[in-house]
Amino acid sequence: MARKKVQLQWIMDDTARRTTYKKRVKGLMKKVKELSILCGIEACAVVYSPYDPQPEVWPSPMEAVRVIGEFKCRPENDQTKKRFNQENYIRQRVAKAKDQVVKQQKKNRRTEMENLMYQCQAGGKGLQDLNIKDSSDLMWSIDDRLKAVGQKMEYFHHPAPQPSGAAAPAAVPVAQKTPLEVALESLENQMLMDLTPRPTDSLVTVGYPGGQDMMLPGPYGHYEDPSFWGHPFFT
Amino acid sequence: MARKKVQLQWIMDDTARRTTYKKRVKGLMKKVKELSILCGIEACAVVYSPYDPQPEVWPSPMEAVRVIGEFKCRPENDQTKKRFNQENYIRQRVAKAKDQVVKQQKKNRRTEMENLMYQCQAGGKGLQDLNIKDSSDLMWSIDDRLKAVGQKMEYFHHPAPQPSGAAAPAAVPVAQKTPLEVALESLENQMLMDLTPRPTDSLVTVGYPGGQDMMLPGPYGHYEDPSFWGHPFFT
DNA sequence: CTTACTATGTTTAGCGG
DNA sequence: CCCGCTAAACATAGTAA
Numbered sequence: 001m002a003r004k005k006v007q008l009q010w011i012m013d014d015t016a017r018r019t020t021y022k023k024r025v026k027g028l029m030k031k032v033k034e035l036s037i038l039c040g041i042e043a044c045a046v047v048y049s050p051y052d053p054q055p056e057v058w059p060s061p062m063e064a065v066r067v068i069g070e071f072k073c074r075p076e077n078d079q080t081k082k083r084f085n086q087e088n089y090i091r092q093r094v095a096k097a098k099d100q101v102v103k104q105q106k107k108n109r110r111t112e113m114e115n116l117m118y119q120c121q122a123g124g125k126g127l128q129d130l131n132i133k134d135s136s137d138l139m140w141s142i143d144d145r146l147k148a149v150g151q152k153m154e155y156f157h158h159p160a161p162q163p164s165g166a167a168a169p170a171a172v173p174v175a176q177k178t179p180l181e182v183a184l185e186s187l188e189n190q191m192l193m194d195l196t197p198r199p200t201d202s203l204v205t206v207g208y209p210g211g212q213d214m215m216l217p218g219p220y221g222h223y224e225d226p227s228f229w230g231h232p233f234f235t
Numbered sequence: 236m237a238r239k240k241v242q243l244q245w246i247m248d249d250t251a252r253r254t255t256y257k258k259r260v261k262g263l264m265k266k267v268k269e270l271s272i273l274c275g276i277e278a279c280a281v282v283y284s285p286y287d288p289q290p291e292v293w294p295s296p297m298e299a300v301r302v303i304g305e306f307k308c309r310p311e312n313d314q315t316k317k318r319f320n321q322e323n324y325i326r327q328r329v330a331k332a333k334d335q336v337v338k339q340q341k342k343n344r345r346t347e348m349e350n351l352m353y354q355c356q357a358g359g360k361g362l363q364d365l366n367i368k369d370s371s372d373l374m375w376s377i378d379d380r381l382k383a384v385g386q387k388m389e390y391f392h393h394p395a396p397q398p399s400g401a402a403a404p405a406a407v408p409v410a411q412k413t414p415l416e417v418a419l420e421s422l423e424n425q426m427l428m429d430l431t432p433r434p435t436d437s438l439v440t441v442g443y444p445g446g447q448d449m450m451l452p453g454p455y456g457h458y459e460d461p462s463f464w465g466h467p468f469f470t
Numbered sequence: 471c472t473t474a475c476t477a478t479g480t481t482t483a484g485c486g487g
Numbered sequence: 488c489c490c491g492c493t494a495a496a497c498a499t500a501g502t503a504a
Contacts, residue, residue: 002481002482002483002484002493002494002495002496002497003482003483003484003485003493003494003495003496004483004484004495004496005483005495005496006273006482006483006496008269008272008273009272009273009330010272010273010274010275010326010330011273011274011275012326012327012330012331014323015488016483016484017273017274017275019483019484020273020274020482020483021270021273021274021276023481023482023483024266024269024270024273024274024481024482025270027266027480027481027482028263028266028267028270030481031259031262031263031266031498032263032280034243034259035256035259035260035263035282037243037244037245038241038243038244038245038246038252038255038256038259039245039246039252039255039256039259039284040245040252041256041282041283041284041285042282042283043280043281043282043283044280044281045267045278045279045280045281046278046279046280046299046302046303047270047276047277047278048276048277048278048302049274049276050276050316050319064281064303065303067281067283068281068299068300068303081285084285088249091245091247092247095244095245095247237476237477237478237479237480237498237499237500237501238476238477238478238479238499238500238501238502239478239479239500239501240478240479240500241479241499241500250471251500251501253471254500254501255499255500258498258499258500259498259499262497262498262499265498266498
């Protein structure tokens with residue numbers, strides 16, 4: 001699609017075909033990922049090629065098998081739709097909260113804000129300790145969590161003396177997303193994960209500078225793709 | 236990606252999310268199809284959505300299951316690679332022949348040419364009668380077939396008296412591809428099919444105006460997508 | 471909700487290094 | 488083979504009917 005319109009037919013030239021394959025398979029996987037994230041849906045793509053021993057798969061071979069297998073025996077019960085509504089409710093809550101947080105961030109100095117965010121997230125109990133049981137608990141839990149975050153933020157806004165003890169960690173390097181955003185996303189992911197129980201697989205290890213590692217369940221299983229998490233500290 | 240750069244995150248607004256989904260899932264399926272055809276490879280994509288009871292699948296649910304299932308137990312023997320080389324050889328032969336035919340077509344009047352093409356394809360024995368056995372026969376068979384076609388074309392070029400008997404069929408309506416091209420593609424498909432034996436499924440019925448119907452094996456199983464065949468007569 | 475339109479962002483074919 | 492560049496083709500967010 002550049003410099004010349006290509007016909008939709010098999011490319012004769014070996015080199016050109018391979019080049020096109022490499023470019024397009026990359027673009028295709030990106031598109032699948034975007035669709036899945038933007039619309040919050042499950043999707044997968046599998047591409048065989050004679051160029052690689054393993055086929056190109058998104059989001060992961062295991063997830064692909066699960067997704068494909070699911071539609072073979074979809075009972076079309078409203079259990080699925082119900083779960084989806086719950087997911088959307090959670091996503092909306094988190095997204096709105098994130099919006100407010102981001103809005104408020106812009107009214108304050110950035111580095112100090114991030115210092116607080118970091119303390120708020122690393123100092124308290126880790127996200128992995130929330131131990132959420134069912135969806136009604138989920139709603140309450142996130143309300144509580146966001147409320148707590150809001151209180152800490154309020155505290156910061158007042159010109160109260162900064163805790164200057166040895167416990168104060170260094171400022172977090174500025175990345176694309178703030179630690180709070182990452183924390184919110186982690187919480188969201190955990191909550192969504194809780195709605196869709198599945199065999200204990202695809203665990204993602206999260207490393208955070210200066211803090212303890214967290215084990216986050218990977219609800220979408222974007223293996224080999226830390227960029228999905230939108231944060232450079234995920235490994 | 237238009238009028239405004241969109242962030243890679245879940246779309247909060249329900250309407251916007253649904254709209255984006257509908258647009259993007261369409262584009263995604265088109266991309267998968269293009270990649271598969273351009274590079275002559277197997278690929279599949281599955282997208283669940285809460286908007287449709289059935290998931291969006293390319294190229295077909297059955298093929299998707301097969302493709303996914305295959306990569307679970309790929310033995311990585313060179314049998315696969317060998318078959319691929321054979322496929323590519325066939326594709327190259329047919330593509331080159333098609334090129335020549337198309338080139339020659341452009342040197343002559345279009346409608347008369349198509350009349351001949353039609354006679355050449357419908358008057359002789361049908362493609363389904365070729366009864367090809369193995370790959371060496373395949374090579375010889377296509378050479379023979381193309382040679383016969385070339386002779387008929389030569390005959391047409393000479394100002395010899397046209398056979399004006401009752402056997403002369405009416406002119407074929409001009410479509411995107413000429414009957415000869417369709418015939419060549421059918422032959423190619425049949426030859427490729429012969430290389431990859433599989434359970435007898437996904438048969439595509441081909442209707443032709445004024446001629447008998449043919450049963451063509453659908454090597455890729457592009458169900459519900461006659462446009463893949465590039466010809467309006469395929470049903 | 472659909473369709474159609476279009477301005478703009480994204481993808482990629484062809485080249486050169 | 489790989490990479491990066493660039494212009495042309497393509498995809499699509501927002502809008503209007």
